[in-house]
Amino acid sequence: MIIQWKWLFEKVLTRFAGIMLFGFLFVKDLEDKELINHEKIHVRQFLEISLVAGLVFGTVAWFISLWFLLGIPVAFYIWYGIEFLIRLIKYRDREKSYKKISFEHEAYDKEDDFTYLQNRRFWRFWKYI
Structure with a gap:
């Protein structure tokens, strides 16, 4: 689901034009096709990640606690944050660290390829680690 929410990006997330939260896309401009592809x-x-986490956490939950x-x-x-911190220690530059996160690196690299998701293999972001 793609939701246009100009206020969010004008008042709160002023440095961003879009964000993906729990599978929902929030964008400033519905006409920005590259941004929407990036977020997709x-x-x-x-x-x-959720599928694999479901297998891991689901197994642990079965034996320990729901x-x-x-x-x-x-x-x-969690993965995103840990990878950012590791890259921040390595590069000592917030912007470079952000762009080098494997998720962001893949999304920026392929945001202008509008057929990418049709042919993308499972866990392709791993290539960018």
């Missing part, structure tokens, strides 16, 4: 790539990445199921929807963001 993040949706695919989110779903892939509370572990809460880890499934946030696994993507």
